[in-house]
Amino acid sequence: MSSPAQTLADARLEFVTQWGVLGSAWGINRTMAMLHALLLTSPIPLSTDDAMEALQISRGNANTNLRDLVAWGLLRKVVQPGQRRDYFEAEKDVWKIFCTVVRERKRREVDPALEVLQRCAEQTAALRGSEARQFHGMMKALGEFVELAARIMDRVAASERSKIVPAVVKLFK
Amino acid sequence: MSSPAQTLADARLEFVTQWGVLGSAWGINRTMAMLHALLLTSPIPLSTDDAMEALQISRGNANTNLRDLVAWGLLRKVVQPGQRRDYFEAEKDVWKIFCTVVRERKRREVDPALEVLQRCAEQTAALRGSEARQFHGMMKALGEFVELAARIMDRVAASERSKIVPAVVKLFK
DNA sequence: TCGAAGTTTCAGTTTTTACTGAAAGTGCGA
DNA sequence: TCGCACTTTCAGTAAAAACTGAAACTTCGA
Numbered sequence: 001m002s003s004p005a006q007t008l009a010d011a012r013l014e015f016v017t018q019w020g021v022l023g024s025a026w027g028i029n030r031t032m033a034m035l036h037a038l039l040l041t042s043p044i045p046l047s048t049d050d051a052m053e054a055l056q057i058s059r060g061n062a063n064t065n066l067r068d069l070v071a072w073g074l075l076r077k078v079v080q081p082g083q084r085r086d087y088f089e090a091e092k093d094v095w096k097i098f099c100t101v102v103r104e105r106k107r108r109e110v111d112p113a114l115e116v117l118q119r120c121a122e123q124t125a126a127l128r129g130s131e132a133r134q135f136h137g138m139m140k141a142l143g144e145f146v147e148l149a150a151r152i153m154d155r156v157a158a159s160e161r162s163k164i165v166p167a168v169v170k171l172f173k
Numbered sequence: 174m175s176s177p178a179q180t181l182a183d184a185r186l187e188f189v190t191q192w193g194v195l196g197s198a199w200g201i202n203r204t205m206a207m208l209h210a211l212l213l214t215s216p217i218p219l220s221t222d223d224a225m226e227a228l229q230i231s232r233g234n235a236n237t238n239l240r241d242l243v244a245w246g247l248l249r250k251v252v253q254p255g256q257r258r259d260y261f262e263a264e265k266d267v268w269k270i271f272c273t274v275v276r277e278r279k280r281r282e283v284d285p286a287l288e289v290l291q292r293c294a295e296q297t298a299a300l301r302g303s304e305a306r307q308f309h310g311m312m313k314a315l316g317e318f319v320e321l322a323a324r325i326m327d328r329v330a331a332s333e334r335s336k337i338v339p340a341v342v343k344l345f346k
Numbered sequence: 347t348c349g350a351a352g353t354t355t356c357a358g359t360t361t362t363t364a365c366t367g368a369a370a371g372t373g374c375g376a
Numbered sequence: 377t378c379g380c381a382c383t384t385t386c387a388g389t390a391a392a393a394a395c396t397g398a399a400a401c402t403t404c405g406a
Contacts, residue, residue: 008305011296015312018289025282027200029364041311043304048383058366063384084374085382094314109198116191123184131216132181138214139188141267148342155345167344169321172328202394221353231396236354257404258352 012041016055031057032065036074036090045078045087073100095161103157110150117143185214189228204230205238209247209263218251218260246273268334276330283323290316 002010016037023033034055039046046054052062066088069075074097078089091097121139124132156164175183189210196206207228212219219227225235239261242248247270248261264270294312297305329337 004300004302004305008297008300008302008308011293011312012308014296015289015293022282022286022289025200025285027198031364041308043307059383060367060385061365064365067384092311094318098318109195112198113195116188116195120184120188123187124181127177127181129177129181132177134216135181135185135214138265139184145267145271148338152341152345165321168325171340171344172325204394232353233355233397234395237395240354 015041029065031055031061032068035062035065036069039069039075039088039090040092042090045080045089047085047087049085051088072104095165099157099159102153106150106153106157110146110153114143114146114150117146188214202238204228204234205241208235208238209242212242212248212261212263213265215263218253218262220258220260222258224261245277268338272330272332275326279323279326279330283319283326287316287319287323290319 016034019037020030020034023036024030026033035051038051038054048059048062048066051057051066052059055062066075070077070088073091075088075090078087080087091100117139121136121143124136124139127133127136189207192210193203193207196209197203199206208224211224211227221232221235221239224230224239225232228235239248243250243261246264248263251260251262253260264273290312294309294316297309297312300306300309
């Protein structure tokens with residue numbers, strides 16, 4: 001029978017490692033996902049050296065991925081009074097995390113797709129022939145759909161949890 | 174000045190290659206995304222050899238990725254009357270494509286995440302101490318959120334476009 | 347039952363992505 | 377203005393993912 005402290009440590013380790021595995025499936029590298037999980041479940045801010053030690057990774061790896069997480073808006077640097085080194089702390093509000101991820105994925109993945117579709121639709125707008133029409137129709141249909149998705153993501157990312165969640169729950173429950 | 178046929182071929186090539194690039198960002202391999210784009214914009218079903226030729230890829234690569242696309246439900250095999258070889262045809266209804274992708278991504282990415290979160294929450298439910306409580310609270314908060322997402326994805330994937338899209342547009346426009 | 351047409355598999359290779367660790371850079375306090 | 381504490385960069389390496397091509401397998405008609 002293990003101590004409560006051990007049970008907690010085990011659960012936390014499982015969360016961190018499994019989150020890393022899941023991250024890969026989501027197109028996020030393992031280290032980044034693990035760092036996020038580590039900070040999400042840390043009661044206190046951690047330094048680069050803390051993270052290196054906890055995950056057994058190199059300084060370069062830790063530095064790069066912590067910086068990327070800050071760029072995503074999932075972590076912020078905090079200064080411990082009287083300490084020179086940088087500490088990192090995760091955003092812990094689940095709704096805010098969600099909004100951040102939606103905003104970033106839209107910017108990185110949806111907006112570029114929309115551009116491609118609109119350009120292809122435009123280039124073929126004036127062409128005759130059933131094959132060209134079919135192609136143009138597909139580009140337009142995909143484009144309109146992706147555009148709707150983009151608008152929804154913008155709205156969601158900008159909204160208050162209390163305004164959106166209840167309405168969505170009502171719609172889908 | 175290029176001919177209309179060339180303009181169409183160019184636009185199609187751009188769509189196929191850019192879709193490949195975007196696919197990578199989405200965690201889908203480039204070949205699979207390009208095959209999907211190729212079939213989506215093909216007026217007729219294509220064979221493995223057609224795809225190999227169009228994308229300049231090996232038989233093994235074409236075979237594997239076509240099979241995976243069929244497993245995703247984005248392509249179907251069709252038999253050309255009097256022909257022995259397999260032909261492939263893409264689902265072209267954008268709403269159906271969307272539902273398929275939602276259903277598959279939920280199954281592959283959301284469901285496993287939910288399992289991890291629920292297990293971690295359960296393991297720490299009975300622990301005392303503020304650190305354990307915080308951890309447990311985070312697991313529950315994430316778990317509830319992901320569960321809501323899972324329910325929404327189920328509902329969306331199972332629904333008719335005509336029922337959901339108008340309601341969502343109304344909610345978010 | 348054989349062989350031609352077609353499909354699948356997989357060991358080996360290439361390409362891409364992630365990671366390491368040491369060197370260079372930064373900036374602060376004495 | 378030096379040296380220390382810390383951070384960033386990046387060339388080189390390791391690991392993972394994707395791809396090739398040929399051999400094995402399947403199916404079907406003669």
